[in-house]
Amino acid sequence: MMDQSIQFDLDLIKRYDKSGPRYTSYPTALELHEGFGETEYRQHIEKSNAAGGPLSLYLHIPFCDTVCFYCACNKIVTKNRAHAVPYLDNLCREIEMQGALFDRNRPVNQLHWGGGTPTFLNAEQMRRLMDTTRAHFNLHTDDSGEYSIEVDPRETNDRTIAELRALGFNRISLGLQDFDPDVQKAVNRLQSKQQTFAVLAAARQEGFRSTNIDLIYGLPLQTVQSFADTLDQILAYAPDRFSIFNYAHMPSRFKVQRQIDEAALPSPAAKLEILQMVGQKLTDAGYVYIGMDHFAKPDDELAVAQRQGKLYRNFQGYSTHSDCDLVGLGVTSIGRVGDAYMQNYKELDEYAAAISQRKLPVFRGVDLDADDKLRRAVITQLICHFELSFEKIEREFDIVFNDYFAAELANLQPMKTDGLLDVTPAGIQVSTAGRLLIRNICMVFDKYLAQKQQQFSRVI
The missing domain is CATH 1.10.10.920 (Arc Repressor Mutant, subunit A)
Structure with missing residues (x-):
């Protein structure tokens, strides 16, 4: 063992x-360059089809209702839900274009919706997106695929969880970061325990096979005790996995982080104390360390894959599907097909322009x-x-x-x-x-x- x-x-x-x-x-993604475009991507798809094997799909939904000051994700902050309509049209067109290039006999063993906030979409829009994906890629119909989604509990209720399960999702990741009200105010993410645990309970009731909680240490006003309190409350619900990330304060790269009061950030020594406490608490609770901020129950698929020597790492983090080519769909998404990485346009207008011309929206990549x-x-x-x-x-x-x-x-x-x-x-x-x-x-x-x-x- x-x-x-x-x-x-x-x-x-x-x-x-x-x-x-x-x-x-x-x-790393820093090596992607604009000398790699649609032509090169199509060549790698041909080689990938010749080799065969299963696929993994990543769909990026960039919209958020409110901005979290710590965020370093590629997102679009808006309260106007109408902004999702043209984007969804373009994303469905891209799914159609990319799906036509991959052999239909290649099963999609892994699918992930990330963001932004995927649950920014309403039920009808999410159904349309999944139906379009099923029409153009070979998705499993027996619930054997690993199909996951990131949700914001503030944007999710029991009905949403039931709808996601009916669409075929069987794994769910809940964003939280911290329960402390002062920390939440400092990072502009107000989220109650009731909201969070109601979503977690609904996911279990609907039969989601894996639940993950995202936390961040190093946020303003955090202390060892306050973060320990957050962790204790979550451990009482025993999610299958934890992702506990170190907050990287890089305001020169991420403008929204300039809203954070640097004087309120915990010292490096305090961050180390928090990290030590996290490792001890989760280990005492029976979780094992997967690596790179990830902990899981010993019987979780990630922990089992690691013990069997089958764990892999890709742009979504740790994965059990090293045999899959990863197809990135949507603005700013990154894929790995064959011996190359490729990325879609980062700006909505450039992404939309490419789709309108029936071009794959790849703007950079790298051959390995x-x-x-x-x-x-x-x-x-x-x-x-x-x-x-x-x-x-x-x-x-x-x-x-x-x-x-x-x-x-x-x-x-x-x-x-x-x-x-x-x-x-x-x-x-x-x-x-x-x-x-x-x-x-x-x-x-x-x-x-x-x-x-x-x-x-x-x-x-």
Whole structure:
């Protein structure tokens, strides 16, 4: 049985807490360029069809009713629900165009609606979107797919949950962040316990197979005690998963964050105390550490996949479907098809213009070369399973690991000395103390990082 615990070493965390990627892809999205467009994307779809295999779909619904000051997502804040109408028309057209390019015999094993706030759409609109997807892609009809949606409990009620279940969703993620009323006011997200737990209870009653709660630590006015109170209240409802993210205050990149009072942000020392408390509480409650801010019950699919060596990581986070090509649909969405990543236009008008011309709205991407694919495999194994077999990599990529990565192995020596990992002739084993710092370990294998490091959030 794989050890899925963590060890909180305050000294190590302080010394290694620097900026770095979250590795939802390698190369990261910063390497996407505008020399890659629709023509290149179509070529990769052809290669993907020749290889076959299942698909994963991501649909981006960018609208939010109100703005949360901490948000770093690609969203459009509006109270005018009519704004969703032309966007939905264009999204359905894109689904039709993309669906025509992929072989219909390829099952969609995974589907996710993200945002923004997908439940900004009304029931009729959500039904139309799912019906259009089913008409152009091979969705499962027996509830065996992993079909998930992000919901805002302030935009959701019992009827909404029942409608989502009827549409085929069987996993749900609830945004929360913090229950403390002072923190909620400071970040402009007022959300009651009654709203949140009513949605969680409704999801269970309707038969959703997995429930996830999103929290953020490091928000203004948070303390160890206040966040512990929030966590205790949620643990009483025992969701299947937790996603507990470090707030990255980057107001130069995300203008809305300028609304946050920097003087009210917890100190780095206080954030570390909160993180330590979170790890202890969730471990005591029986959750296991999946990695990168994610905890799950031992019998959850993510935890099982990690123990079986089948966990994967993509633009939506940890996933059990490493065999799926990911098709991004909607404004700003990112996909991974074959050996390439691609992204749709970020602005609504550019996205709409492409769709009106019957063009795929891809505006940038990147082809992975042999070195990219090799390093991606190394980073994926480390970030998902906290270990790496040299023999497995050598067999798959026809290299001698010690020769190819001689410089990287030398750079790992200080981490070995500090107890983050062990390097043996057989491979790399990350320690329980090193798991919270897995991004640092992966960064050693990132050839693009040096010139880009200032553009990432801190690892802790």
